[in-house]
Amino acid sequence: MMKQLSWKVGGQQGEGIESTGEIFSMALNRLGYYLYGYRHFSSRIKGGHTNNKIRVSTTPMNAISDDLNILVAFDQETIDLNHHELVDGGVIIADSKFNPVKPDGAKASLFSIPFTEIANELGTSLMKNMVAVGASSALLGVKPEDFSSVVKQIFSRKGEAVVEKNMQAIKKGMDYFNKEAKDEALDFRLEPVEMKGRMFMIGNDAIALGALAGGARFMPAYPITPASEIMEYLIKKLPEYGGTVIQTEDEIAACTMAIGANYAGVRSLTASAGPGLSLMMESIGLSGITETPLVIVDTQRGGPSTGLPTKQEQSDIMAMIYGTHGEIPKIVMAPSTVEEAFYDTIEAFNLAEEYQCPVILVSDLALSLGKQTVEPLDYDKIEIRRGKFDPSEELPELEKNVYYKRYEEAEDGISKRVIPGMKNAIHHVTGVEHNEQGKPSESPDNRKIQMDKRLRKLTNLAENFKTPVYKDERHEEADLLIVGFNSTRGTIQEVMPRLENDGLKVNHAHVRLLHPFPKEQVKEMIDRAKQVVVIENNATGQLAQLIKMEVGSDKLKTLNKYDGNPFLPQEVYQSCKELL
Known part of the structure; x- marks a missing residue:
């Protein structure tokens, strides 16, 4: 047998x-x-x-x-x-x-x-x-x-x-x-x-179920491979919970509608792939400057342009982090298993509301459409956190012709959030720079105050984020540290025993928070390894570049695959042996 x-x-x-x-x-x-x-x-x-x-x-x-x-x-x-x-x-x-x-x-x-x-x-x-x-x-x-x-x-x-x-x-x-x-x-x-x-499900279904369990009740989206299953799942399920899905004319409309719904107090998301993400960039900036929560799912596929719509790739890292013009706080999360995709989606909504900023949950085709056995989900783990937002709160009465200070200076960079309909919460909202009341302002002093306030939000996120790096640390000092993100986790885990059988001491770091980057945790593992190999499905080594920018190291070697297929364990094993 x-x-x-x-x-x-x-x-x-x-x-x-x-x-x-x-x-x-x-x-x-x-x-x-x-x-x-x-x-x-x-x-x-x-x-x-x-x-x-x-x-x-x-x-x-x-x-x-x-x-x-x-x-x-x-x-x-x-x-x-x-x-x-x-x-x-x-x-x-x-x-x-x-x-x-x-x-x-x-x-x-x-x-x-x-x-x-x-x-x-x-x-x-x-x-x-x-x-x-x-x-x-x-x-x-x-x-x-x-x-x-x-x-x-x-x-x-x-x-x-x-x-x-x-x-x-x-x-x-x-x-x-x-x-x-x-x-x-x-x-x-x-x-x-x-x-x-046990369950047997694709990552997209886990993301959709996570959105439902996390309180999302509205999804505007445009169909695109490999993200469409998220939309298809929620089309069936959201109406049972008082929600709805709208197929928009394009990804620009999808993103702005999600912003509008979140501004009104309804947890909302949209999902797309690389081409759609490109179209959303200006809207992501709008979410950032208006400090409106926004959750976007990016299911990476082969690019650029239409590229390889149905093939595996992990080439959106730089676009997600640096694609928007100007500077805004932004969170980029990267689950590595179907189970993590469920829990991370819920957490994405919590973080979007706590930090009042866009959150991108990144997957790849192998994780989104690959099907895995999943242990029964623990719904007792679900926690809903809405940050500085209480729609039932009674606000102080405003003086005549005075707006509510929606963007009031705050030590942690996060102002109290209000929504339309709350008494005494009238305020102005605009995509141009604004003062505490939301009114347009080009004052140099105000500009600096508002920019500094927004950028302070994520100062301590990497330290407070639950498991920013998945660590499989088998040795205090390692001959080799293998680093990856998203769907390569299972392949790396399978390769490690093979390398260990060859007499090598191997550790594994899987990055689950791409931005803000958990530099201290990654640096600590790199410092304790003789060699570092970064495994990723792209041609230019985007994760390796990010590590070099954030951590700096002359140990990094890259193993890149960009032919549209996921890594096989034997490929990683042989390449690691050759690189060493």
């Missing part, structure tokens, strides 16, 4: 590849296995090669696997593009419809199964994916009834007959494969595990 394996399904986009992986993985998740999934897809609605790689394990892991045990192919292109990943003794299960051919040098057994023919016999070729799931489950020794709850959940709205037909497709696929492979010594059965009721 196996402790873990890797399974991949591939074909043309639009022929059920995603649903095949979804049904396969959901069933295994409900059996108690840990899973990590990554979907490679084309930037078009239909057509082009797509695949879904699922790693299944009896123990926790959060990285895509180096190799492949089972490949399910709906076309020859899938075999040609992916067979090199297969281990010795691996298996290709292919639809006999396209007369599959095993390439020279392929390290696997090929089984030709009539997915489409069996599906047509049951009434529709659309069920060929269920036949493929059945054939796969035969290899793993998973029973047809283990898929029953998943099939019912997905197809029950179409009627009991459809549910039964899909279950038949799974059984027929399983029976056919068992007949074909009866003389083969194949054993891909996984060791049994205890059923735990």
